[in-house]
Amino acid sequence: MKRNFSSYFISMMFVTCVVAACSTMVACDALVVRAPVDTPAKSVAAAELTLNGIKRTHANLITTGRIKNAADDKFLVEQETKYAEVLDLAKLALTTGNVVATQTHLEAMQTIVMELNKRIAELEGAQK
Amino acid sequence: MNKLAALKMASDLFVGAMEALITVQKINAMAAAAEGRELTDADWEKVAVDTKDANDKLAAARKAAGFI
Numbered sequence: 341m342k343r344n345f346s347s348y349f350i351s352m353m354f355v356t357c358v359v360a361a362c363s364t365m366v367a368c369d370a371l372v373v374r375a376p377v378d379t380p381a382k383s384v385a386a387a388e389l390t391l392n393g394i395k396r397t398h399a400n401l402i403t404t405g406r407i408k409n410a411a412d413d414k415f416l417v418e419q420e421t422k423y424a425e426v427l428d429l430a431k432l433a434l435t436t437g438n439v440v441a442t443q444t445h446l447e448a449m450q451t452i453v454m455e456l457n458k459r460i461a462e463l464e465g466a467q468k
Numbered sequence: 469m470n471k472l473a474a475l476k477m478a479s480d481l482f483v484g485a486m487e488a489l490i491t492v493q494k495i496n497a498m499a500a501a502a503e504g505r506e507l508t509d510a511d512w513e514k515v516a517v518d519t520k521d522a523n524d525k526l527a528a529a530r531k532a533a534g535f536i
Contacts, residue, residue: 392522
């Protein structure tokens with residue numbers, strides 16, 4: 341009875357891990373694709389909030405030991421910096437009323453966040 | 469993997485998932501608050517406060533881990 345419960349418990353933990361990892365990916369996908377924003381300015385603001393969420397996740401990965409080396413940290417920092425630079429360009433395009441340029445920059449940020457999400461999912465799934 | 473390690477792993481993954489869901493909620497809240505109008509300086513100020521908070525949290529974590 342005790343052995344069965346232990347096995348059941350461990351199995352449930354693994355299922356929980358998989359569900360949590362999938363939830364992260366689905367939520368990040370929602371950020372990029374389905375966030376309900378209706379104007380370029382709101383899309384840019386949403387993009388900045390998205391970057392902030394990624395930075396918090398990055399911080400959590402460090403504090404939980406999922407990021408163990410400087411190389412993993414460096415990759416995320418480089419992508420976040422790249423995203424921030426494109427975000428600044430999007431904000432500039434917004435102030436000049438250039439909707440097409442704003443949209444182009446938003447699409448570029450979408451590509452970067454896909455790469456970030458991919459790496460974050462790998463790190464979350466990595467064994468300690 | 470023992471039970472404690474499995475529990476910790478699940479907990480760590482949930483933290484990451486929750487962070488992403490919280491961000492989605494923030495975006496939804498921003499969109500809902502600004503529905504039918506453009507963003508004001510006050511809206512952008514809230515975003516700026518959130519950005520500073522995220523930057524501070526990441527910097528603290530990286531410094532504690534010795535990455536900076």
